[in-house]
Amino acid sequence: MSNPAETNKADHSRMTVSDNTAIQITSMNKWYGAFHVLRDINLTIYEGERIVVCGPSGSGKSTLIRCINRLEEHQAGDIFVDGIELSNDLKNIDKIRSEVGMVFQHFNLFPHLTILENCTLAPIWVRKVPRKEAEETAMHFLEKVKIPEQANKYPGQLSGGQQQRVAIARSLCMKPRIMLFDEPTSALDPEMIKEVLDTMIALAEEGMTMICVTHEMGFARQVANRVIFMDQGQIVEQNEPEEFFNNPKSDRTKLFLSQIL
Ligand code: ADP
Ligand code: MG
Numbered sequence: 001m002s003n004p005a006e007t008n009k010a011d012h013s014r015m016t017v018s019d020n021t022a023i024q025i026t027s028m029n030k031w032y033g034a035f036h037v038l039r040d041i042n043l044t045i046y047e048g049e050r051i052v053v054c055g056p057s058g059s060g061k062s063t064l065i066r067c068i069n070r071l072e073e074h075q076a077g078d079i080f081v082d083g084i085e086l087s088n089d090l091k092n093i094d095k096i097r098s099e100v101g102m103v104f105q106h107f108n109l110f111p112h113l114t115i116l117e118n119c120t121l122a123p124i125w126v127r128k129v130p131r132k133e134a135e136e137t138a139m140h141f142l143e144k145v146k147i148p149e150q151a152n153k154y155p156g157q158l159s160g161g162q163q164q165r166v167a168i169a170r171s172l173c174m175k176p177r178i179m180l181f182d183e184p185t186s187a188l189d190p191e192m193i194k195e196v197l198d199t200m201i202a203l204a205e206e207g208m209t210m211i212c213v214t215h216e217m218g219f220a221r222q223v224a225n226r227v228i229f230m231d232q233g234q235i236v237e238q239n240e241p242e243e244f245f246n247n248p249k250s251d252r253t254k255l256f257l258s259q260i261l
Helices: 061-068 090-099 115-125 131-144 160-172 190-205 217-223 241-246 251-260
Strands: 021-032 035-046 050-054 076-081 100-103 178-182 209-213 226-231 234-239
Touching: 021 061, 035 061, 035 209, 035 234, 050 061, 050 217, 061 076, 061 178, 061 209, 090 100, 100 160, 115 131, 115 160, 131 160, 160 190, 190 209, 190 217, 217 241, 226 241, 226 251, 234 241, 234 251
Parallel strands: 050 209, 050 226, 100 178, 178 209
Antiparallel strands: 021 035, 021 076, 226 234
16 A cells, blocks of 8 residues: 555645645644633645544544534634635535545444435435435445345344444445544444454555544554544644554653553
């Protein structure tokens, strides 16, 4: 796999959005009331990058990725996604939401809809895709996540790992350009973690731009081209996995790694 972060290193300081920039965040700050949750975030992510975000609980990881698809508002600085500045413009919000897929810790499938219906709902009602085409797309992605035979079952009839793979397939049905994962395996029993990680690995191998909040450091080593460490609302350190794990720079990173590895 090529390493876009590496090849674009010289461009890291530029302020304008270029063709291969997927996400650009500059001087971004967010508060929850008086609580300063994200502090001066600067981050550029290029197309095809596989980013792992890690850090202690409460460090702002979820808030950061929720700002990227506008589930949360930031109060200062800029976030560009595919060249679109996130603002209060509703048209932009819809466009961002359709370009950026998100998979959560809890699968958030609709329990009263079949797996197939879960996957076709948004394409039919939001994207106005004809039902037959939406179903064909859904089956394509259910095959990709290796559970086409579950299409007519309900979420409650599936294991946690299967449900999470449906959640990934459902996101892919919207044909996103960027996928965000927020601790997608942390609610799963150990024996189901691998099947979800394997699905994410396959997606990475196809070149999907991915930002994954996860504590699966094996996954980070294998798949990420860049690991970002957050603490207390800041990006403390980022590096390619080899350097990040073998030669962490900051004391906070060292402490965190000593606790989880
Ligand atoms: P992480 O995902 O790294 O565990 P979060 O982004 O969920 O961290 O939370 C960062 C901080 O913001 C935590 O202190 C959390 O309690 C606080 N927080 C998260 N969501 C809200 C909210 N909606 N209102 C107020 N505080 C929040
Ligand atoms: Mg979180």
